[in-house]
Amino acid sequence: MADVLFHIRGLNKVFDLGRTRVQALADVNLEIHRGEYLSVMGPSGSGKSTLFNMIGALDRPTSGEITVAGVQLTRLKPRELAYFRGNHIGYIFQAYNLIFSYTAIANVALPLLFAGRPHAQAVERAKDVLSQVGLGDRMTHRPDELSGGQQQRVAIARAIANRPAIILADEPTANLDTHTGEEIIALLSRLSRDEGVTVVTATHDHKMLASSDRILWIKDGRIDRLQRRADLDIEVGGVQG
Numbered sequence: 001m002a003d004v005l006f007h008i009r010g011l012n013k014v015f016d017l018g019r020t021r022v023q024a025l026a027d028v029n030l031e032i033h034r035g036e037y038l039s040v041m042g043p044s045g046s047g048k049s050t051l052f053n054m055i056g057a058l059d060r061p062t063s064g065e066i067t068v069a070g071v072q073l074t075r076l077k078p079r080e081l082a083y084f085r086g087n088h089i090g091y092i093f094q095a096y097n098l099i100f101s102y103t104a105i106a107n108v109a110l111p112l113l114f115a116g117r118p119h120a121q122a123v124e125r126a127k128d129v130l131s132q133v134g135l136g137d138r139m140t141h142r143p144d145e146l147s148g149g150q151q152q153r154v155a156i157a158r159a160i161a162n163r164p165a166i167i168l169a170d171e172p173t174a175n176l177d178t179h180t181g182e183e184i185i186a187l188l189s190r191l192s193r194d195e196g197v198t199v200v201t202a203t204h205d206h207k208m209l210a211s212s213d214r215i216l217w218i219k220d221g222r223i224d225r226l227q228r229r230a231d232l233d234i235e236v237g238g239v240q241g
Contacts (some may be wrong), residue, residue, distance in 0.1 A: 005166070005198050006055065007030035011064035013050050013221075018235055025061070027220040034107040034165075036198045037192040039208050043220035049170070052202045053220060056168045057081050069165070086115050090159030094171035096151045098143045098158075104130055105139045108158045115162055125226030129157040133187065156187060160197075167191065169201040173208065185211050 011028040024047045032038055032055075042048040053059040054066060057073050064103055066073045068088070098107050105126045111121035130139050133153040143151050143225060152172065159167055169188060173181035189211040191197040201208055209215055209229065217224040 001090050003034050005034040005069055006030070007065070007067040008032075008055075009065045009067075011051075012062045013047075013054065013059070016064045021201050024221050025054070028064070028223055030216070030223065030226075032198065032200065033213075034198055035192060035196040036094060036213040037211060037213040038201070038214050038216060040200065040216045040218060041204065041209075042203045042224075046218045046223035048202050048218045050221075051198070052168060052170060055200060056091065057085050086111065087162065088165050090162065090164035090167045092152075092155050092159045092167065092169040094170050096143070096155045098151060100143045100155060102188065103142055104135060104154045104157075107143070107154055108161050111158060112161050115222045125161055126157070129161050130154070130227075132160075133157045134183075137160055143199070147180075148175050149177070150174060150181070152180070152184055153187075156184070160191065162203060165195070166198045168198070169199065169203075171205075172201060173203070173205045178207075181205065182207065 005077040008028060011025055012023070014023050014116065028051065040048050040051065048074065050059070054061055057076075061074060063105055064074070068084075071084065073081065073084070099110070099200040102110070103121060106125035108130060109119075109122040117125070127139060128137060133156055135150060135153050138146060139152060143154070146154065152175070156172075167188065172188070173184055176184060185208050188199050188201070192199045192213075211230070214226060214227045214228050215232065216226045
Protein backbone atom coordinates (compact mmCIF):
# COMPACT_ATOMS: atom_id res chain seq x y z
CA MET A 1 0.00 0.00 0.00
CA ALA A 2 1.17 3.56 -0.68
CA ASP A 3 2.40 5.92 2.00
CA VAL A 4 0.06 7.44 4.56
CA LEU A 5 -1.58 10.72 3.49
CA PHE A 6 -3.91 11.28 6.48
CA HIS A 7 -2.88 10.76 10.10
CA ILE A 8 -5.89 11.14 12.43
CA ARG A 9 -5.21 10.86 16.15
CA GLY A 10 -7.54 11.06 19.16
CA LEU A 11 -10.24 12.87 17.21
CA ASN A 12 -13.24 14.05 19.23
CA LYS A 13 -16.14 16.27 18.23
CA VAL A 14 -18.74 17.49 20.70
CA PHE A 15 -21.72 19.61 19.71
CA ASP A 16 -23.03 21.84 22.50
CA LEU A 17 -26.79 22.14 22.06
CA GLY A 18 -27.49 24.18 25.16
CA ARG A 19 -28.63 21.75 27.81
CA THR A 20 -27.44 18.81 25.72
CA ARG A 21 -23.96 17.87 24.59
CA VAL A 22 -23.69 15.39 21.73
CA GLN A 23 -20.49 13.41 21.28
CA ALA A 24 -20.44 13.00 17.49
CA LEU A 25 -16.92 11.52 17.36
CA ALA A 26 -15.12 9.74 20.18
CA ASP A 27 -11.37 9.07 20.12
CA VAL A 28 -11.10 8.25 16.41
CA ASN A 29 -7.70 7.05 15.20
CA LEU A 30 -7.25 6.42 11.48
CA GLU A 31 -4.69 6.42 8.68
CA ILE A 32 -5.68 6.92 5.04
CA HIS A 33 -3.16 6.00 2.38
CA ARG A 34 -2.22 8.10 -0.60
CA GLY A 35 -4.13 7.00 -3.71
CA GLU A 36 -6.53 4.66 -1.92
CA TYR A 37 -10.31 4.49 -2.31
CA LEU A 38 -11.90 4.46 1.15
CA SER A 39 -15.65 4.09 1.68
CA VAL A 40 -17.11 5.25 5.00
CA MET A 41 -20.37 3.62 6.04
CA GLY A 42 -22.72 4.02 8.98
CA PRO A 43 -26.36 4.73 9.83
CA SER A 44 -27.73 8.23 10.17
CA GLY A 45 -26.37 9.83 13.33
CA SER A 46 -23.36 7.53 13.49
CA GLY A 47 -20.82 10.33 13.05
CA LYS A 48 -20.07 9.50 9.43
CA SER A 49 -20.79 12.98 8.09
CA THR A 50 -18.97 14.61 11.01
CA LEU A 51 -15.84 12.57 10.27
CA PHE A 52 -16.21 13.44 6.60
CA ASN A 53 -16.31 17.17 7.46
CA MET A 54 -13.23 16.85 9.66
CA ILE A 55 -11.25 15.07 6.96
CA GLY A 56 -12.31 17.73 4.47
CA ALA A 57 -11.27 20.65 6.71
CA LEU A 58 -14.88 21.88 6.69
CA ASP A 59 -15.14 21.79 10.48
CA ARG A 60 -12.75 21.71 13.42
CA PRO A 61 -12.59 18.93 16.01
CA THR A 62 -13.10 19.57 19.71
CA SER A 63 -9.81 17.80 20.33
CA GLY A 64 -7.35 15.61 18.49
CA GLU A 65 -5.18 16.09 15.43
CA ILE A 66 -5.56 15.68 11.67
CA THR A 67 -2.36 15.76 9.64
CA VAL A 68 -2.49 15.68 5.83
CA ALA A 69 0.80 15.30 3.95
CA GLY A 70 2.60 16.73 6.95
CA VAL A 71 0.22 19.68 7.38
CA GLN A 72 -1.62 19.79 10.71
CA LEU A 73 -5.08 21.03 9.78
CA THR A 74 -6.03 21.67 13.39
CA ARG A 75 -3.32 24.35 13.63
CA LEU A 76 -4.21 26.29 10.49
CA LYS A 77 -5.91 29.66 10.60
CA PRO A 78 -9.22 30.08 8.70
CA ARG A 79 -7.54 31.69 5.68
CA GLU A 80 -4.90 28.95 5.59
CA LEU A 81 -7.61 26.29 5.80
CA ALA A 82 -9.47 27.90 2.89
CA TYR A 83 -6.28 27.88 0.82
CA PHE A 84 -5.64 24.24 1.68
CA ARG A 85 -9.18 23.23 0.70
CA GLY A 86 -9.07 25.15 -2.56
CA ASN A 87 -5.77 23.71 -3.70
CA HIS A 88 -5.76 20.14 -2.40
CA ILE A 89 -9.35 18.89 -1.98
CA GLY A 90 -12.20 18.37 -4.43
CA TYR A 91 -15.70 18.04 -2.96
CA ILE A 92 -18.63 16.15 -4.46
CA PHE A 93 -21.90 16.76 -2.62
CA GLN A 94 -25.08 14.69 -2.62
CA ALA A 95 -27.15 17.76 -3.55
CA TYR A 96 -24.62 18.75 -6.28
CA ASN A 97 -24.48 22.38 -4.96
CA LEU A 98 -24.34 23.87 -8.45
CA ILE A 99 -25.15 27.50 -9.19
CA PHE A 100 -28.33 27.28 -11.27
CA SER A 101 -27.84 30.60 -13.06
CA TYR A 102 -24.42 29.44 -14.36
CA THR A 103 -23.71 27.15 -17.29
CA ALA A 104 -21.81 23.92 -16.75
CA ILE A 105 -18.61 25.63 -17.94
CA ALA A 106 -19.07 28.51 -15.51
CA ASN A 107 -19.76 26.15 -12.57
CA VAL A 108 -16.61 24.15 -13.27
CA ALA A 109 -14.43 27.21 -13.93
CA LEU A 110 -15.43 28.88 -10.66
CA PRO A 111 -12.95 27.11 -8.31
CA LEU A 112 -10.19 27.70 -10.85
CA LEU A 113 -10.94 31.43 -10.84
CA PHE A 114 -10.98 31.42 -7.03
CA ALA A 115 -7.53 29.80 -7.15
CA GLY A 116 -6.24 32.67 -9.28
CA ARG A 117 -6.22 31.07 -12.73
CA PRO A 118 -6.71 33.49 -15.67
CA HIS A 119 -10.23 33.38 -17.09
CA ALA A 120 -9.20 31.91 -20.45
CA GLN A 121 -7.21 29.11 -18.78
CA ALA A 122 -10.05 28.38 -16.37
CA VAL A 123 -12.53 28.06 -19.24
CA GLU A 124 -10.24 25.76 -21.24
CA ARG A 125 -9.65 23.54 -18.22
CA ALA A 126 -13.41 23.45 -17.54
CA LYS A 127 -14.06 22.33 -21.12
CA ASP A 128 -11.41 19.63 -20.77
CA VAL A 129 -12.78 18.09 -17.57
CA LEU A 130 -16.39 18.30 -18.78
CA SER A 131 -15.33 16.30 -21.82
CA GLN A 132 -13.62 13.78 -19.51
CA VAL A 133 -16.90 13.17 -17.68
CA GLY A 134 -18.88 12.80 -20.89
CA LEU A 135 -20.50 16.24 -21.07
CA GLY A 136 -18.71 17.65 -24.07
CA ASP A 137 -22.06 18.39 -25.72
CA ARG A 138 -23.68 19.93 -22.61
CA MET A 139 -21.12 22.55 -21.61
CA THR A 140 -23.33 25.57 -22.20
CA HIS A 141 -26.38 24.09 -20.47
CA ARG A 142 -27.50 25.30 -17.05
CA PRO A 143 -28.23 22.75 -14.27
CA ASP A 144 -32.01 23.00 -14.80
CA GLU A 145 -31.41 21.82 -18.37
CA LEU A 146 -29.52 18.73 -17.23
CA SER A 147 -30.58 15.39 -15.73
CA GLY A 148 -29.59 14.42 -12.19
CA GLY A 149 -26.77 12.24 -13.50
CA GLN A 150 -25.51 15.03 -15.72
CA GLN A 151 -25.59 17.49 -12.81
CA GLN A 152 -23.54 15.05 -10.74
CA ARG A 153 -21.04 14.82 -13.59
CA VAL A 154 -20.74 18.61 -13.58
CA ALA A 155 -20.12 18.42 -9.83
CA ILE A 156 -17.40 15.82 -10.38
CA ALA A 157 -15.82 17.94 -13.12
CA ARG A 158 -15.81 20.90 -10.75
CA ALA A 159 -14.21 18.73 -8.03
CA ILE A 160 -11.33 17.58 -10.25
CA ALA A 161 -10.78 20.86 -12.12
CA ASN A 162 -7.91 21.96 -9.83
CA ARG A 163 -6.31 18.50 -10.03
CA PRO A 164 -6.75 17.84 -6.29
CA ALA A 165 -4.84 15.12 -4.49
CA ILE A 166 -7.97 14.28 -2.48
CA ILE A 167 -11.60 13.86 -3.52
CA LEU A 168 -14.29 13.72 -0.84
CA ALA A 169 -17.63 12.45 -2.11
CA ASP A 170 -20.70 12.66 0.14
CA GLU A 171 -23.32 10.11 -1.00
CA PRO A 172 -22.42 10.73 -4.67
CA THR A 173 -24.87 8.13 -6.03
CA ALA A 174 -27.79 8.72 -3.64
CA ASN A 175 -29.92 10.72 -6.11
CA LEU A 176 -29.05 8.71 -9.21
CA ASP A 177 -30.54 5.74 -11.03
CA THR A 178 -28.63 2.46 -10.94
CA HIS A 179 -26.96 2.81 -14.34
CA THR A 180 -25.83 6.39 -13.80
CA GLY A 181 -24.68 5.56 -10.28
CA GLU A 182 -22.49 2.77 -11.64
CA GLU A 183 -20.95 5.18 -14.15
CA ILE A 184 -20.14 7.65 -11.37
CA ILE A 185 -18.57 4.87 -9.28
CA ALA A 186 -16.44 3.80 -12.27
CA LEU A 187 -15.28 7.37 -12.79
CA LEU A 188 -14.21 7.80 -9.15
CA SER A 189 -12.48 4.41 -9.26
CA ARG A 190 -10.56 5.42 -12.38
CA LEU A 191 -9.37 8.64 -10.73
CA SER A 192 -8.04 6.64 -7.79
CA ARG A 193 -6.54 3.81 -9.81
CA ASP A 194 -5.09 5.66 -12.81
CA GLU A 195 -4.32 9.13 -11.46
CA GLY A 196 -3.41 8.36 -7.85
CA VAL A 197 -6.16 10.52 -6.37
CA THR A 198 -7.16 9.64 -2.80
CA VAL A 199 -10.94 9.12 -2.82
CA VAL A 200 -12.97 9.10 0.40
CA THR A 201 -16.71 8.52 0.07
CA ALA A 202 -19.46 8.63 2.67
CA THR A 203 -22.08 6.23 1.39
CA HIS A 204 -24.99 3.89 2.02
CA ASP A 205 -24.63 2.41 -1.48
CA HIS A 206 -23.23 -1.12 -1.32
CA LYS A 207 -22.37 -0.96 -5.04
CA MET A 208 -19.61 1.50 -4.17
CA LEU A 209 -17.88 -1.00 -1.94
CA ALA A 210 -16.75 -3.20 -4.82
CA SER A 211 -14.50 -0.38 -6.06
CA SER A 212 -13.10 0.40 -2.63
CA ASP A 213 -9.70 -0.58 -1.29
CA ARG A 214 -10.98 -0.46 2.29
CA ILE A 215 -14.32 0.06 4.03
CA LEU A 216 -14.68 1.90 7.33
CA TRP A 217 -17.77 1.39 9.48
CA ILE A 218 -18.70 4.14 11.97
CA LYS A 219 -21.03 3.45 14.90
CA ASP A 220 -21.93 5.83 17.74
CA GLY A 221 -19.07 8.15 16.85
CA ARG A 222 -16.44 5.42 16.98
CA ILE A 223 -14.73 3.21 14.42
CA ASP A 224 -16.64 -0.05 14.53
CA ARG A 225 -14.41 -1.85 12.04
CA LEU A 226 -12.04 -1.23 9.16
CA GLN A 227 -11.58 -3.94 6.55
CA ARG A 228 -9.93 -4.45 3.20
CA ARG A 229 -12.29 -4.96 0.27
CA ALA A 230 -10.51 -8.22 -0.53
CA ASP A 231 -11.53 -9.64 2.86
CA LEU A 232 -15.25 -9.01 2.33
CA ASP A 233 -17.92 -11.00 0.53
CA ILE A 234 -19.99 -8.28 -1.13
CA GLU A 235 -23.37 -9.23 -2.53
CA VAL A 236 -26.25 -7.21 -3.90
CA GLY A 237 -28.10 -5.71 -0.95
CA GLY A 238 -25.54 -6.54 1.72
CA VAL A 239 -22.04 -7.28 2.90
CA GLN A 240 -20.64 -10.28 4.66
CA GLY A 241 -17.24 -10.09 6.28
